[in-house]
Amino acid sequence: MADCSLWITVARTDLSFMMQTIPHLVRMCNYPFAERVLAIDTALLSGEKRLRPNLGTINDLRSYCSELLEKNVIDRTVDIDYSESYKKWAYKKHFGRCNIKATHNWKGYPILGSIYCIEECRTDYLLHFDSDMLLYQKSGYSWVGEGIKALRDNPKIFYVRPCLGPQNERKNLYRDVYSIQKNADDLYILPGLFASRCYLIDRRRFDTLLPMLLMWAKRQGRIKDKLPKAIIDSFNSFTGSGLLESWEVMVAQSMKEKSFVRADIADDRAWTLHPHDHGADFIRMLPKIIGIIEKGGYPKEQTGKYDLQLEFWR
Secondary structure, eight states: OOEEEEEEEOOOTTTTTTTHHHHHHHHHHHHOSSOOOEEEEEOOGEEEEEEGOOOOOOHHHHHHHHHHHTTTOOOOOEOOOHHHHHHHHHHHHHOOOOOOOOOBBTTTHHHHHHHHHHHHHOEEEHHHHHHHEEEETTTTOHHHHHHHHHHHHHHEEEEEEEEEEEOSSSSSSSHHTTTOOOOOOSSSEEEEESSSSSSEHHHOOOOOOTOOOOOOOOOOTGGGGGGGGHHHHHHHHHHHHOOOOOOOHHHHHHHHHHEEEEEEOOOOEEEEOOOOOOHHHHHHHHHHHHHHTTTTTTOGTTTSBBBBOGGGOO
16 A cells, blocks of 8 residues: 655745645545655746745745644655756656756746656655645545556556546536546546646656657747757757746657556546636635535536636635
8 A cells, every 4th residue: 555655846836825735635635655745846936937926935935844744744855856967867868868958848837846756756656746736535435546556457547647626427527528438447538648737657657658759849930940850959958048848748748659548537536626826815715615625515616627616616
């Protein structure tokens, strides 16, 4: 049972909600993880992350992490390694190039940080959550246990996650949007799709993707984007002017090339919600929302949707 670790990445952007969401995620998972780890992103904010509300200092972030450690919510904290030597090693392994300067994607999401969590995890299986995620799991049920079983039983499953929000027969995102039904193993199978907000992986299986195709964010009308890829890679790597595409897009592309699939557990005993709005209303309502979710409740308007519909939780 202790062959899986929980890793959550935290940054200055998370200060307004992390002291509620992280204990909530640990409570809801209710799994005997080998360890629960917070990976602290100490890098300067970039992209849209600079515009997030309620930004604090790195000292504030360390103070919150220490408090979670003292309360035994987590087992340890680690700083993401941004040393040049680690970056070169990690990028050489994951992308086949060691001279990439960027550490985050064009939106400011940590690419090197995502790699760091996978490489530094000490167990075969890794569960990763973004720190703003919300999770329901019924008492006595373990979606992590079911997910590990699915990974062990099917070598073509690359990663597993719970349902994308609460579903029912009338409103079902998988049927209505993805046009799929659950299979005989009670899984929704989605070929070649990856999302970094929540994923349970077999780390050895992840290694079979490597090296992945290095992808750059394109900007409409730029002549450089029309050049051969080898030239674009060299130019962007040498000058540091290129903005990296999202890590999840690169993982998804590699999944397609290797014919891997994603498996969402088709069981209403566990589901996640993602809050796309981190503003004042969300922060004010968060304790109430967590309390409702942990009891298995939700407004009917939330059914079949994966983003938190904040206006219906008032």
